[in-house]
Amino acid sequence: MIMKRILVFRHDKIGDFVLLWPALSLLKNAMPDTSIEVFVTPVLKSFALACPYVDHVIVDSGDDQAIRKEIDARQYDAALVSNSQFRIYKIIRNLNIPYVLAPKHNWYQYFYKNRTDAQYKVGEGCWRGGCMLIEAFLTAHNMTIPALPKRYWDVTAEREHWQQYYGKQNDEKLIFVHPGTGGSSGSLPTKDFIKLITQVDQSTQHKCRFVLTFSGEEANLAGAIFDEVSKQGVNITLAKPLKDLTDFAKSIVAADMFMAGSTGPLHIAGLHNVPTVGFYAGRKSQPKVRWQTLSEQHKRLAFTPPESKRTGRDMSLVDIDYTAKSIAEFLNTYYTK
Template sequence: MIERVLAIRHDKIGDFVLYWPALFLLKSALPKASIEVFVAPAVQALAEACPYVDHVIVDTGDDKATSQKFIERNYDAVIVSCSEFRIYKMIRHLDSAYKLAPKHNWYQHLYKHTADAQYKQGEACWRGGCMLVEHFLTQHGIDIPELPQQYWDLSAERQKWRSYYGQEGNEKLIFIHAGTGGSSGSLSPSDFANLSTNISDKTQVDCKFVLTYSGAEEELAQQIFDQLSKKSIKVVMAKPLSSLADFAKSIVAADMFIAGSTGPLHLAGLHNIPTVGFYAGRRSAPIVRWQTLSHSDRRLSYTPPIGKRTGKNMSLIDFNAVEKDVVAYLDANYA
């Protein structure tokens, strides 16, 4: 009987968010087992808020102490989704009956159990984590559950957070996060401001724009705020919340989330919120690989022309097409 499983995913925020489908499969298939994760410090609060996680171990950098914690937890299985030689050294002495790692890098040969975790062309990268879990469940004769329509149901908190962001009457809250990170591209504050202005002017929906930011991103948000305020567009600066988990929860208030940063986009995807994402134009297709967890009909994604000279120039995006698509979505779903 499997009573305790450790899943190792100690990298960036967006990567951990895209691991939620795999965690859902584990918890749904093994409801009585303790599903535990090893994560980076920046992800701790979000991991603790995840409904599919029962215990969190944080990567402090002290590998010897962490290995001792692993031993004390007495795992029946370890699934290494973020594989490094360092991780192998931390878990090699565990008495766990089953240790599974992906088939990449030379140290895969040090594991007794390995599986293909390479998502196929045209698939999103979150499939990789699911492939490992599916292999684990199949090898143990456990049925693979169906994935849900939505990974984080916080509908009961929606009105609370809408009030927090100042929603009034029939206003629809359009969140904009102007920072950049991961495989998304960086739009200029002017591009965001012009896009917001045209959306507000053309849609039948009563919009209020909520500008979210963290740290140095405040300057970008302020520039957008100043430009929209001059045009009498309804806009607010969203004061950062005290923790990543609170921010992630608060996104349930959004009616649409527009960003050039994969982390916040992925958080919105957990709530199945309509997302508008901007990605670099690369042949590796980050627009597909890093797509959000929102339903396909709730994902609007754009890139500049693919190429070495054009792929990173976000000003080359066809903003007329973006405006047309966003307005059409808002009018069809909210007007």
């Protein structure tokens, strides 16, 4: 069966969509002549269009009747429900889509004829769930499952441009720091980010320029950190505003390291295979494994408070001295020729 169009549902947060990119890469590389299309939230429209594995975007307007008509008009050969909700089932249930595949979770899974296990295993990142869905789809249609790339978004040709944009001088290392958080884990307290940046700067053998990134509502937080760190004589700058999420996402290719809580920006850095430093809650569910970035394993550093019900969510208990030493050692080793 020749498929002209396939629709993938992933209409939630930025980080969740980023972690679908490995699955989308499998689908596009296995079916290069098929139009791979995604259903996403409005904030993700331009970013989804920039994804090299996506050919068309349908935006979740909230008007289910209009969405249903739009999906019906595009005459999809298959729909893959990565973000499974009863609402999505109701939108597509009577549409003429020959093959629909949904994951085996939630009670309404039984309304779908085709279901598959898309639950990532212990010790795997949650990005594996999307891949399992696509792998099941490809296997059901007797198609070879491609290898995953090391870098999911190759915009290295723009790296020098964005390094200049962020003011890099000579052999400086650009260390991006995103102190806000929009993820499931909290981030470090402001005083700890100040201490961390200062100690890393003092401990590394490399000249660093720290770049504070932030969204609109995080401007005061970033400004407070900038003011205090600047007093320590650290080379630090506030990121200049960019026109949209897509430009910001591209600009992260300039980074030599990206530090943040479990947020969308941290996962975007993983698309570029940039070394990432993540701060996660200390829980038995191992969020530092579950929410790991897409950077290669040796480029991922993760830190948590002591694991327990009492301490696991208290990010102020992260050992900043140990964290700063580990980051500095990584920079000294990884970037020393």
